[in-house]
Amino acid sequence: MSFKTTSLPALALLALPMLALGQKVAPTSIGTGTTARWTFTSGPATLKSGPKGAGRIISLQYNGSEVLHMDTATATNYGSTFWPSPQAGWTSNWPPAANIDGAGAYTATEVDSTLVLNGLTDANNKVRINKKYWANAADTSFTQRFTLINTNTVAKQWAPWQDTRIPAGGLYLFPSGTDTVSGQLKALTRDTLGYRWFKYDSATVLTSGTNKFYSDGSQGWYAHLNKNRVLLIKKFTDTPYAKKAPGVEKEIELYTTNDKKFVEMEAQGSYDSIPAGDSITWTMKWYVRKMPDTTTVAVGNMNIVNYINQVLAGPVALRDAARSQVAARAVPGLQVSGSLVTLSVPTDAMLSLSLVNARGETVRSLHSGPVAAGSRTFRLTELPRGAYRLVLKNSSGDVLTSRIVSIL
Numbered sequence: 001m002s003f004k005t006t007s008l009p010a011l012a013l014l015a016l017p018m019l020a021l022g023q024k025v026a027p028t029s030i031g032t033g034t035t036a037r038w039t040f041t042s043g044p045a046t047l048k049s050g051p052k053g054a055g056r057i058i059s060l061q062y063n064g065s066e067v068l069h070m071d072t073a074t075a076t077n078y079g080s081t082f083w084p085s086p087q088a089g090w091t092s093n094w095p096p097a098a099n100i101d102g103a104g105a106y107t108a109t110e111v112d113s114t115l116v117l118n119g120l121t122d123a124n125n126k127v128r129i130n131k132k133y134w135a136n137a138a139d140t141s142f143t144q145r146f147t148l149i150n151t152n153t154v155a156k157q158w159a160p161w162q163d164t165r166i167p168a169g170g171l172y173l174f175p176s177g178t179d180t181v182s183g184q185l186k187a188l189t190r191d192t193l194g195y196r197w198f199k200y201d202s203a204t205v206l207t208s209g210t211n212k213f214y215s216d217g218s219q220g221w222y223a224h225l226n227k228n229r230v231l232l233i234k235k236f237t238d239t240p241y242a243k244k245a246p247g248v249e250k251e252i253e254l255y256t257t258n259d260k261k262f263v264e265m266e267a268q269g270s271y272d273s274i275p276a277g278d279s280i281t282w283t284m285k286w287y288v289r290k291m292p293d294t295t296t297v298a299v300g301n302m303n304i305v306n307y308i309n310q311v312l313a314g315p316v317a318l319r320d321a322a323r324s325q326v327a328a329r330a331v332p333g334l335q336v337s338g339s340l341v342t343l344s345v346p347t348d349a350m351l352s353l354s355l356v357n358a359r360g361e362t363v364r365s366l367h368s369g370p371v372a373a374g375s376r377t378f379r380l381t382e383l384p385r386g387a388y389r390l391v392l393k394n395s396s397g398d399v400l401t402s403r404i405v406s407i408l
Contacts, residue, residue, distance in 0.1 A: 024113040025135040034105045038115045040133065043140035045288035047133065054099060055106035055117035055131045056081040057144070057164075062230045062288050069165040069262035076101050077262070078165055082146045084127055085161035085245040085268050091124040098122075100129060101163075126152040139314055141235075142286045150274040159245040159271035160282035162234070165262050168205075170226040171297060172198040172265065173304065174252050175358050177216025178241045185213040185254065192300040193406055194358025194387035198254060199299050200263060207258045214250040216241045218359035222252055222267050223308055225297055233287040233308055234267055238360070243270040287311050302404050309389070313399035332371075334390055334403050341378040341390060345371050350395035353378070355388050355405070363388065383407050 027038045037050040037058070048059040057080040060067040071078040081101045087093065098104040099122040106117040117131040130147040150156045176196050181189050184206055190197045196215060205211065220238035225231050239251045245268060253266035269282045289311055295303045332351065333344040343353060352368040366378045390403040 023137040025137050026113045027110065027115065027135065029110065036108055038108075038110065038133075040115075040135035040142060042135040042137070042142055042288075044290075045140070045142070047135065047142045047286070049115060049117070049131075049133055051106040051108040051117060053079070054081065054101050054104045054129075055108070055119060056101070057133070060142075060232070060286070060288065062228075062290065065228055065230065067166065067226065067230055067232055067288065069167050071261075080162065080164035082129060082131065083161040083163060084125065084129075084148055084158040085271070086159070086247050086249045088247050089125075089158070097124060100125070100127070106131070121151050126150065126156070127158070136285075140287070142288075144284045144286070145281060146284070147279050147281045148274065149279040150276060153276050155273050155275050157271055157273045158280070159239075159243075159249070160269040160280065161245075161249075162267050162284055164232075164234070164265045166224060166226070166232075166265055168202065168256065168260050168262055169200050170224055170263075171299065171304075172200075172222070172224050172254060172263075174215075174217045174222040175219040175360070177218050177251065177359070179216040179250070181213050181215045182248065182250075183213040183253075184209055184211050185256065189213055189215075190299055193302060193305075193404065195305055196252075197299040200256065202260055205256050205260065207260070209258075211256040211258065213254050214248055215252045216244065216250055217252040217267075220360075221308065221312065222265065223304075224265055225291055225304065229291040229293070229297065231287075231289045231291050231308070231311075232265075233289070233311060234265070235285040235287065235312060236267055236269065236283065239268065239270045243272075244268070245271040306402070306404060309399075309402060313402075332392060332400055334392060334401055336390070336403055336405060339380045341366065341380060342375055343367070343371070343378070343392070344375045345373055347373050351400075352393045354391050354393075355380070355383075356391055358387055366390075380405070380407075 025042060027040045029038045031037055034052045037048055040047045044063045046061045049057050068079050083101060099120045104120055106119045109116050114132050114134040119129040121128045128149040128151050132145040134143050146160055148158055173195055176194050218238055220236050222234045244250050251268050255264040272280055274280055335342040349371055351371050353366040354362045355364040357363050385407050388405045390405055392400045394400055
């Protein structure tokens with residue numbers, strides 16, 4: 001048994017004020033009625049939405065550069081929207097009904113720095129959708145909360161489904177789930193070290209048929225890296241494969257248009273029964289970052305995964321450079337050599353060290369409890385081949401550092 005490790009890039013120290021984790025950033029707004037627009041700012045990123053176009057997200061920018069596909073001449077094919085799944089359950093099949101994803105206008109109000117969008121009932125599918133958007137100050141992210149209301153007189157099963165349209169190109173990745181990939185784009189995906197990757201290549205992408213892949217995921221995230229090295233991470237609750245919507249639908253999907261103009265980056269939640277007059281709620285969180293210039297953008301580069309895990313673990317909020325240097329020295333370190341794991345602790349601490357698989361499940365707890373200052377060694381033995389992650393947490397459950405471990 002041999003081991004290979006991938007180190008995390010240097011910890012990114014974000015110059016943020018000391019903020020409560022749930023603090024929101026107040027948006028700005030312009031216009032009235034259906035022409036109103038709200039802009040949410042979180043770090044260098046902005047997100048825009050309003051009541052027009054079924055309350056879709058109409059823009060996502062990083063330092064002024066647009067991330068989403070923009071084609072506002074059409075009723076549906078731009079920005080990011082929300083659907084009930086499966087598509088086979090829609091009375092129209094395609095296109096979506098106007099009050100779900102079309103020209104239907106929502107009512108909009110701002111409450112507690114949150115844009116609240118209330119949709120109209122779709123008479124055919126007997127559903128109504130409410131949406132809430134807000135920006136988070138502490139981790140520079142955007143939260144979206146979708147409520148799917150069953151207006152039928154009988155119970156109905158639906159799954160939440162977000163479809164985000166992005167200009168053609170770039171790299172997509174997510175943690176592998178329990179199934180195999182299906183769909184026409186299956187041959188263009190690649191599995192490596194517990195993650196699935198798709199690189200858009202205009203020379204090989206299909207130009208006829210339904211150009212999609214369908215896959216189960218794990219850990220609850222899906223990421224895209226564009227040509228400008230801008231990274232969009234979608235974070236949501238992982239859905240077990242047994243709870244996927246019926247038919248071809250799965251937790252992670254991707255569609256490429258035949259004209260090669262844009263890609264649809266799709267994530268789905270749990271397929272559940274909604275009693276008559278009741279609802280289900282699903283929360284999606286977006287992080288927008290610039291990939292470090294030192295990281296090569298390539299399929300299988302685990303430094304991309306490491307950076308994503310670092311972002312999802314949360315920021316280090318520091319007041320000044322001097323404090324940053326002290327904090328950096330105080331972070332425990334992990335080193336792996338062969339089957340040996342060395343934990344170096346600068347001061348006495350309460351820590352947990354675990355080995356997790358590609359689905360985020362703990363396969364071995366190496367330590368949990370007090371650790372004296374100094375170095376301590378653990379041995380990794382009798383493990384199946386595959387990709388794992390060593391995760392070091394403090395007593396509050398915060399991830400301090402991690403390492404990818406490949407058992408060959």
